[in-house]
Amino acid sequence: MNQTVPADILYRIDLLNGQARGLLLRSTAMAEEGRRIHGLSRTATAALGRLMSMTCIMGALLKEDKGSVSCIVRGDGPLGTMIAVGRPTGDVKGYVQQPDVELPRVEGKLPVGDAVGRHGTLQVIKDLGFGEPYSGQVNLVSGELGEDFALYFTASEQTPSLVSLGVLTGDTVQAAGGLLVQLLPGALQEAPGLLEARAPVFSHISSLLAEWGDEALIHRLFEGLEPKVLGTQSVRYACDCSRERVERALISLGRAELEQLIREQDHCTVDCQFCNSRRAFSGQELRALLDVATRP
Ligand SMILES: [Zn+2]
Structure with a gap:
C-alpha cells in the first residue's frame, strides 16, 4: 500500500443545528484493498468501491454491535451480482461476480452504470443480531449506485437523502469515498432547499477527496450548513471469516x-x-x- 494514502475514516457531522446529518467517508484504502484482493478491473474497482462505501456508512449507522448490513446489487450489466457487507465496527467486505469486466471510459469517466446494468434491483438486508433481519429492495434507477441508494433511502426507509459516491482509479485507487446527507425529524421547511443547493458540490465527491484534506473538505462541502463534527470512526476492508x-x-x-x-x-x-x-x-x-x- 502506498504510504501517502490517508487512513480511511468516517465523519459524523451535524448540519443546520440538528436539522440534518452528514456522513462523510474517505475509503481510498478500502477500495484499493478490494481491487487488490479480487484483481478487479478499473470499472469493477469503481463499482465495488462505491457499493462498499455506502455499505460502510450504513453499517456504521447500526446501533447494535452484533449487527450487519448487506447490500446486494443484481443488475443486468456485465459485472453480474455485487455484494458488500458492513458492520458497526467499520469493517467492510465486498465481492463482484465478474471481477475482470472492463468497459472504455465515457467522457473520461468509468461507465459504472453500464457495467452494473440499468435494470435490476438493490436489496438491503439489515441483521440486528437478533430477530428476523429487515429487508428492503428497490429497482435500480441508473446502476450508478448513488441514485439507486438515494431511491432506497427515500422509498424504503422514508428518509429523504442525498447520496454521492465516487472512486478515482488508475492502476491503483487514487481516491474513494461517499457522502450521505439526511434530513432529520423536525427539520424546518427551508432545510431541504438548503441541502439541495449543495447537491452540485456533493456530486464531485471523488475529486474533492483527492484534492482536499478532511477539514477543508468538510467546510467546502457543507458551506452554509453550519457543519459540526460529532465524531469520527476508522473503517477498513476486513473479512470476518474463520x-x-x-x-x-x-x-x-x-x-x-x-x-x-x-x-x-x-x-x-x-x-x-x-x-x-x-x-x-x-x-x-x-x-x-x-x-x-x-x-x-
Ligand atoms: Zn474471508
Whole structure:
C-alpha cells in the first residue's frame, strides 16, 4: 500500500443545528484493498468501491454491535451480482461476480452504470443480531449506485437523502469515498432547499477527496450548513471469516451431504469469496464434523 494514502475514516457531522446529518467517508484504502484482493478491473474497482462505501456508512449507522448490513446489487450489466457487507465496527467486505469486466471510459469517466446494468434491483438486508433481519429492495434507477441508494433511502426507509459516491482509479485507487446527507425529524421547511443547493458540490465527491484534506473538505462541502463534527470512526476492508465458521457451515450441510462428500472425495477445500482465503479439510476432519452433525 502506498504510504501517502490517508487512513480511511468516517465523519459524523451535524448540519443546520440538528436539522440534518452528514456522513462523510474517505475509503481510498478500502477500495484499493478490494481491487487488490479480487484483481478487479478499473470499472469493477469503481463499482465495488462505491457499493462498499455506502455499505460502510450504513453499517456504521447500526446501533447494535452484533449487527450487519448487506447490500446486494443484481443488475443486468456485465459485472453480474455485487455484494458488500458492513458492520458497526467499520469493517467492510465486498465481492463482484465478474471481477475482470472492463468497459472504455465515457467522457473520461468509468461507465459504472453500464457495467452494473440499468435494470435490476438493490436489496438491503439489515441483521440486528437478533430477530428476523429487515429487508428492503428497490429497482435500480441508473446502476450508478448513488441514485439507486438515494431511491432506497427515500422509498424504503422514508428518509429523504442525498447520496454521492465516487472512486478515482488508475492502476491503483487514487481516491474513494461517499457522502450521505439526511434530513432529520423536525427539520424546518427551508432545510431541504438548503441541502439541495449543495447537491452540485456533493456530486464531485471523488475529486474533492483527492484534492482536499478532511477539514477543508468538510467546510467546502457543507458551506452554509453550519457543519459540526460529532465524531469520527476508522473503517477498513476486513473479512470476518474463520475456520470455525466454515466448520459450522459444513456441519449445517447435514448428514447425507457430508457422507457423500467423504465417500466421493474424502477431503474438501472451502474458499471465502470475500478474502479468497482457502481452508482445507481432510477426510478425518470431515468425519469428525459428521460425528457432530449426527449427534442427537
Ligand atoms: Zn474471508
